[in-house]
Amino acid sequence: MVGETLIPTLLTIAWLLPLLGFAVEMLYGRKGERTTTKWPAWCAVACIGTGFLCSLIALLTWGQATGWAVLESHDLHGPDQHHSEDDPHHHGDSPKHQASTNESGWQMTALTATENSDDAEHVPFPSVYSGTLYTLGVFGSLVVSIDYYIDSLTLVMFTMVTLIATCIHLFAMGYMSDELTNEYVDHFAHTSDGKHVHRPGRFYRFFAYMSLFCFSMLGLVLAGNIFQVFVFWELVGICSYLLIGFYTERKSAGDAANKAFIMNRIGDFGFLIGLMVVWTWFGTFQFSELFDSLPRDATGHIVTNDLGEVAVSTHSGESRSIPYSLLVVAGLGVFAGCIGKSAQFPLQTWLPDAMEGPTPVSALVHSATMVAAGVYLVGRFYPMFVPEVLLTIAYIGAITLFLAATIAVVATDIKRVLAYSTISQLGYMMLGLGVFGWAAGLFHLITHAFFKSLMFLCSGSVIHGCHHEQEMPKMGGLMRKMPITAGTMLIGVIAISGLAVPGLIAFSGYHSKDAIVATALAFIQANPAHFLLFLLPLLTAGITAFYMFRLWFYTFFGEPRDQHIYDHAHESPWIMTAPLLVLAVFAAGCAIGGEKGMLYMMLLGSEPVHVANGVPAATVGELVLPGHSAIHDVHAKAGMWALLAAISGTLLAYVLYGTKTVNLSDMKRQLAGIHQFLSEKWYFDELYHALFMKPVHQVAALFAWIDRTMIDRVVHASAGLMVKISKWDRFFDETFVDGLVNLIARATFSSGILLKAVQTGRLRQYVMFIVVGVVALFAVLFTTFPN
Amino acid sequence: MATKRNAIGILMGVELVLNGANVNLVAFSHYTTLGIDGQIYSLFVIVLAAAEAAVALAIALNFYNNHLTIDVDRANRLKG
Amino acid sequence: MFLTLASQSVPELLDYFAPQWLQDTASEGWQYVGAALVHMALLFGVFSLCPFFLIWLERKVAGRIQDRLGPTRVGGRFGWLQSLADGIKLIQKEDLCPPAADSMLFNAAPYIVCMSSFAAFIVLPFSEGWVAVAADCGLFIMLAIMSLEVFGIILAGYSSASKWSLFGGMREAAQMVSYEIPMAICALIPVVAAGSLNLGEIGDMQSGGIQNWFLFHDPFTFIAFFVYFVVATASCKRAPFDLAEAESELVGGFHTEYSGMRWSFFFMGEYASMFAVCGIASILFLGGWNTGLQGIDEILSTMRAGDNAGSYLAGVLGVGIFAAKAAIGVFIQVWLRWTVPRIRIDQVITVCLKYLVPISCFLFLGAIVWPLILHKGLGDRTTWNEPLGERVAEAIEGGRTVTTVLERDERPGQSDAHSPDHGPDADSKDEDEDSVSATQFDHSLTLYPAEEVSR
Amino acid sequence: MNGDSLFFTLFAFMACLGAVAVVVSQRMVRMAFWLIISLGSTAALFFLIDADFLGAAQLLIYVGGTLVLLVFAVMLTSSGPYLNIETSPGEIVMAAMLGLLFLFMVVSSQTGIDWNGTNQQMAAANGMTGEISTFDSGSEGNTLRTIGMSLLGLRPDRGAAETGQLHTGYLLPFEIVSVHLLVVLIGAAYLARAKRRRDT
Incomplete structure (x- = not known):
């Protein structure tokens, strides 16, 4: 099969090219010279662009190799599935079905033939390629290797990441062009005497970091084992650290970088715990082995024995019983990492601060790479999550999406609005994943990546055009000055708001958000106790539309608020607008067809088997997880609700910001409490300050006091004692020890003087000594052993 | 070796001694079951003697450069 | 090996030359002495003529090159007895020794030079099988013996107690020690191609046409021949490398203080070694005693195989061809001497160490790699598996290596009496027995025969 | 007395004579000359004993190489003509006595050992019936190829055929x-390279 070798090869090339680019860009050229050349940028673009081409070819090859079975099999999916769900006999009695579900709980074989339509129905993922690229080391039974695990999700992610990254790279070439100098003046950083910081441009360094970032993200997506994911996870973290803190001279940038890094560490600590549990109990890191090992019955429940333990057979053939609680711990641990990376409640505070980096970085971090990594991992690790964990994920997502959306309503910095919207949308994804909408969550991940990168680039274009002004209240009416930016931004805004004319025209955000809301509705219908999981996203759909249109109206609509800025604003050069157009096309059209569309079907092709049918309530969890059919039932209803919410939010925004019928400052005064509460981001930073930092400071002060007063005193006292002891010791040394040594030395010396006489310095005598010695030796020999 | 004060003379003595050993090696190997082992040993001895001669001559030249003589009795700085 | 001379050639010679009473009465040892003396006399007689001819040749050639006639008077039109006349004159001259000289070394030096040049002919084959000692490492022995010559020259230069001589000796030492390296390496290149150091075998391999000459064996031997010729010229201290003599600077160089017969010994040695190196060149590269014409070579080898006057005639022809080739080489050396100006000593050393040594090393490596490349590239039988491979296999089997000596032994004409015993029963002979005949000589020299040990 | 023993006697005598002359002679170049006689005779002894490759190597390396080097060094290091550094007679007497002592030791060990028995023991230990040399270089012509192959790691003389x-x-x-x-050689070249003479 051509795909078996070609696809991993192509993806490996696409993955490694940015690393090569990183090396070349870092090492390129002489000092002085490399700050002023665009060469590194072209190099980076070439690397990631080639990567995109490779990914695209791999995707097409994959489709060719599987005969696009994904798309076809899922065409039957909805109604057929529905039918089989309705008929429990058919479902339960089909031995074939059971066998295929049990054996191939998450099919790992290189290729599963899908010629049999019966199989195709139940095994919706036609092919998975997994294998090992390179074994790094074997420590006992622990094998650390670079693996790949390629299914349709991987391919879609690869294509999406490389495409967006290519656009962002191109955009950044325009955006970062003012770094192309030996004397860059940073207006936001000041030296101690109050002057602006002058430094050589860091154009090449920016692109080197970007390349490394892409390499890390692609490695994470390609990774075939959880340990490798962790490694690239951390690499992504360090790259984001480097890029957020790109303007190192600015204190705010440094702080933001530190914050992002530290927040991520908190999450990664949980991740490590999860890793330990996985390694200790499953004995392997490989996805292909891990997903096999968890037994599920026909209904999708994890099989437990009487003691509540899960019997698994590890890859080495050993059978083990894992306490169910440990599965929860493992799942929560890994999810903790995702919380950190995807900026979920309660670790969401780093993300808005990460706006300190250059805007292309924000675009990359917020759409395709860093934050997507968390969602991607949840999706990838999905078969290992037990219902309790999923519920946690859903609640965390719900809280996050609501929280962030409310903050976004009052934010005035254009990038911050987008940042909060990112958090909010990530919350949507997590929620979708948590309520058993595997494909819905990842669908939203992909569509969000497109329109969010589009919007960030648009905002970057605005900032670039307005000479690094980011405050929305100073903008307005820019539509006339930068029509392309405004238009593409509007597409992004419509997409994220989920506005559509159902059945006629719908941008990508509408479809994905619809899917999530529908899943949530199906979920609360099955579990009415968790009604918040539907209400919050529905409400937030309205809020989202509100604050997004608020942003657009603020920025592009109406009359200019700051004439000075308006006068100097200009449309960005083609190298920045071209990516906008490309991304706008994708933001609008990538989800064409909705749940019958190609993208969704591709994603569905990688869905874990037990998801499709849903999981009925069991004795343990008492949680019903809706299957596709249940979701399908409520889809239309949920879609209407969501569309209504979005339209109302849009109208509200138009009324408040598009027309001048409402005095905004009055409103602000009237709602001062809420406004204050929201614009202080629900006081999370203060809360963390009070909860963590202050106690630490106080404890530290206490310890410092203990140090100074008690320990130092003891140390001083012992020092004095030591001085006394050593004085005595010196006396002992000088008299007894030295005396002995000197005695030996004198004896050696005098014997040396005696022996010196033999060393005459005459070679001939030495020769004679040798002869005498030999003769004497032989004499002894002869007398001792006569014959 | 024992009668020469000239460094090169000593070297010649060394060569003679090695040569005597070679004769013994070859002769004994020829008249016993050793085959050609003796010849190979003496081949090694010859080669090593050549190497030794090269180094020794270099040392002698150095010595001459430093002391303007080649009398080894003058090389007594390390005398006890 | 030394006594192969005695065991192979001497008995024949004894048959021819020694009076019957000597064969009857003298003990074996004295017979050998006698044979050796006869050999020495013959050798010296023959090879004294060689320098005589060559000196005459040089003078004639020099004269022609300089648009003169050269010697014309002694011995007819071409002055071909000029050398003899010179020789008579030199023998008559007084043998002088400077008072400050180290007389012993001064007297001994010419003999060393002369002896080493002439002794080299022991292992030089003149035609197939026409060799005093057909040693397996003939080329090696030859180079070794010829390397002694330099010592005589150094001694001559040093013991003369003259600064000219000393300069000459020093230069000679420096030059010879350097040039021996490329010379040996270049001589080894055809050896690599042949897989043997035996000059007779090397010569035999080149029979059957000019394409078989090692000169045309591969590109490396082709270049190596010219390098060898240059180096050989230098090692004979011929112009343009005659720094040791350098008449215009050093009067006469190392032989400034010499006169008479001792002086002429140097020149006999020089011409003999010229002939010797050119002989080596002709054997190693130019087919030795083979004509280079395929048909004639085949006829000659058929003639050699027989045991009659024809084989003898073929041998004589071979000698003629060989001598002609060597003489052409000498002629070219003479030609060079009168054409090319002398170069400085530093240039001489530079040419050797900076150019010739690296070139010859490269050629050597190339000659080694070449058959491998051919073998890999063509997959054909090449020199790699043809001569060398077969011989190695044979030797591992413990079989006797085929040498010309043994081949000649088995010729029916030379009866069993002449050949040593190879069989295992040879071990049973007791050395002390007086009955060992002069022609039956046991080379195994076993001290402890089988019966004695088992007793 | 046959040819072998005749030549052996001749060359052995010359070797000993040369060696003694090296010791007795005080002039360096004469020593070198006598050394040539001694080493050359040894080479001839090697030829006699069918070690022709060894003999040629001896000639080429010792006589053609090492001794030329020696004489070269003598010329480079002599501060006057016919350099002669005398040794005190007492030392010569001492050395002579020691040399004689050494000679006595060698001779006594030579006569004191039962060569025949030793050889039989060796043969027995090697599992041989009493055949002295399995590789009969005399009848097989030459040692060149054998030595070469031994240096390459093969031992055809050790009964590989059987x-x-x-x-x-x-x-x-x-x-x-x-x-x-x-x-x-690299070290020697480094040591002997031209240096500025230290003014002492």
């Missing part, structure tokens, strides 16, 4: 010696 098994040869020592030679 057992079909190759004995280990001298490849490793050969390599070691080669590297050693290279190192030594």
Whole structure:
């Protein structure tokens, strides 16, 4: 099969090219010279662009190799599935079905033939390629290797990441062009005497970091084992650290970088715990082995024995019983990492601060790479999550999406609005994943990546055009000055708001958000106790539309608020607008067809088997997880609700910001409490300050006091004692020890003087000594052993 | 070796001694079951003697450069 | 090996030359002495003529090159007895020794030079099988013996107690020690191609046409021949490398203080070694005693195989061809001497160490790699598996290596009496027995025969 | 007395004579001359004993190489003509006595050992019936190829034909010696390079 070798090869090339680019860009050229050349940028673009081409070819090859079975099999999916769900006999009695579900709980074989339509129905993922690229080391039974695990999700992610990254790279070439100098003046950083910081441009360094970032993200997506994911996870973290803190001279940038890094560490600590549990109990890191090992019955429940333990057979053939609680711990641990990376409640505070980096970085971090990594991992690790964990994920997502959306309503910095919207949308994804909408969550991940990168680039274009002004209240009416930016931004805004004319025209955000809301509705219908999981996203759909249109109206609509800025604003050069157009096309059209569309079907092709049918309530969890059919039932209803919410939010925004019928400052005064509460981001930073930092400071002060007063005193006292002891010791040394040594030395010396006489310095005598010695030796020999 | 004060003379003595050993090696190997082992040993001895001669001559030249003589009795700085 | 001379050639010679009473009465040892003396006399007689001819040749050639006639008077039109006349004159001259000289070394030096040049002919084959000692490492022995010559020259230069001589000796030492390296390496290149150091075998391999000459064996031997010729010229201290003599600077160089017969010994040695190196060149590269014409070579080898006057005639022809080739080489050396100006000593050393040594090393490596490349590239039988491979296999089997000596032994004409015993029963002979005949000589020299040990 | 013993006597005598003359002679170049006589005679002894390759090597390396080097060094280091550094007579007497003592020791060990018995023991230990040399170089012509193959790691003289098994040869020592030679020559070249003479 051509795909078996070609696809991993192509993806490996696409993955490694940015690393090569990183090396070349870092090492390129002489000092002085490399700050002023665009060469590194072209190099980076070439690397990631080639990567995109490779990914695209791999995707097409994959489709060719599987005969696009994904798309076809899922065409039957909805109604057929529905039918089989309705008929429990058919479902339960089909031995074939059971066998295929049990054996191939998450099919790992290189290729599963899908010629049999019966199989195709139940095994919706036609092919998975997994294998090992390179074994790094074997420590006992622990094998650390670079693996790949390629299914349709991987391919879609690869294509999406490389495409967006290519656009962002191109955009950044325009955006970062003012770094192309030996004397860059940073207006936001000041030296101690109050002057602006002058430094050589860091154009090449920016692109080197970007390349490394892409390499890390692609490695994470390609990774075939959880340990490798962790490694690239951390690499992504360090790259984001480097890029957020790109303007190192600015204190705010440094702080933001530190914050992002530290927040991520908190999450990664949980991740490590999860890793330990996985390694200790499953004995392997490989996805292909891990997903096999968890037994599920026909209904999708994890099989437990009487003691509540899960019997698994590890890859080495050993059978083990894992306490169910440990599965929860493992799942929560890994999810903790995702919380950190995807900026979920309660670790969401780093993300808005990460706006300190250059805007292309924000675009990359917020759409395709860093934050997507968390969602991607949840999706990838999905078969290992037990219902309790999923519920946690859903609640965390719900809280996050609501929280962030409310903050976004009052934010005035254009990038911050987008940042909060990112958090909010990530919350949507997590929620979708948590309520058993595997494909819905990842669908939203992909569509969000497109329109969010589009919007960030648009905002970057605005900032670039307005000479690094980011405050929305100073903008307005820019539509006339930068029509392309405004238009593409509007597409992004419509997409994220989920506005559509159902059945006629719908941008990508509408479809994905619809899917999530529908899943949530199906979920609360099955579990009415968790009604918040539907209400919050529905409400937030309205809020989202509100604050997004608020942003657009603020920025592009109406009359200019700051004439000075308006006068100097200009449309960005083609190298920045071209990516906008490309991304706008994708933001609008990538989800064409909705749940019958190609993208969704591709994603569905990688869905874990037990998801499709849903999981009925069991004795343990008492949680019903809706299957596709249940979701399908409520889809239309949920879609209407969501569309209504979005339209109302849009109208509200138009009324408040598009027309001048409402005095905004009055409103602000009237709602001062809420406004204050929201614009202080629900006081999370203060809360963390009070909860963590202050106690630490106080404890530290206490310890410092203990140090100074008690320990130092003891140390001083012992020092004095030591001085006394050593004085005595010196006396002992000088008299007894030295005396002995000197005695030996004198004896050696005098014997040396005696022996010196033999060393005459005459070679001939030495020769004679040798002869005498030999003769004497032989004499002894002869007398001792006569014959 | 024992009668020469000239460094090169000593070297010649060394060569003679090695040569005597070679004769013994070859002769004994020829008249016993050793085959050609003796010849190979003496081949090694010859080669090593050549190497030794090269180094020794270099040392002698150095010595001459430093002391303007080649009398080894003058090389007594390390005398006890 | 030394006594192969005695065991192979001497008995024949004894048959021819020694009076019957000597064969009857003298003990074996004295017979050998006698044979050796006869050999020495013959050798010296023959090879004294060689320098005589060559000196005459040089003078004639020099004269022609300089648009003169050269010697014309002694011995007819071409002055071909000029050398003899010179020789008579030199023998008559007084043998002088400077008072400050180290007389012993001064007297001994010419003999060393002369002896080493002439002794080299022991292992030089003149035609197939026409060799005093057909040693397996003939080329090696030859180079070794010829390397002694330099010592005589150094001694001559040093013991003369003259600064000219000393300069000459020093230069000679420096030059010879350097040039021996490329010379040996270049001589080894055809050896690599042949897989043997035996000059007779090397010569035999080149029979059957000019394409078989090692000169045309591969590109490396082709270049190596010219390098060898240059180096050989230098090692004979011929112009343009005659720094040791350098008449215009050093009067006469190392032989400034010499006169008479001792002086002429140097020149006999020089011409003999010229002939010797050119002989080596002709054997190693130019087919030795083979004509280079395929048909004639085949006829000659058929003639050699027989045991009659024809084989003898073929041998004589071979000698003629060989001598002609060597003489052409000498002629070219003479030609060079009168054409090319002398170069400085530093240039001489530079040419050797900076150019010739690296070139010859490269050629050597190339000659080694070449058959491998051919073998890999063509997959054909090449020199790699043809001569060398077969011989190695044979030797591992413990079989006797085929040498010309043994081949000649088995010729029916030379009866069993002449050949040593190879069989295992040879071990049973007791050395002390007086009955060992002069022609039956046991080379195994076993001290402890089988019966004695088992007793 | 046959030819072998005749020539052996001749060359052995010359070798001893040369050696004694080296010791007795005080002039360096004469010493070198006598050394040539001695070493050349030894080479002839090697030829006599069918070690022709060894003899040629002896001639080429010792006489053609080492001794020329020696004389070269003599010329480079002599501060006057016919350099002569006398040794005190007492030392000569001492050395002579020691030399005689050494000679006595060698001779006594030579006469004191039962060669015949030793050889039989060796033969027995090697599992041989009393055949002295399995490789009969005299009848097989030459030692060149055997030595060469031994240096390459094969031992055709050790009955490879009978057992079909190759004995280990001298490849490793050969390599070691080669590297050693290279190192030594580089070192010697470094030591002997032209330096500015220190003014003392």
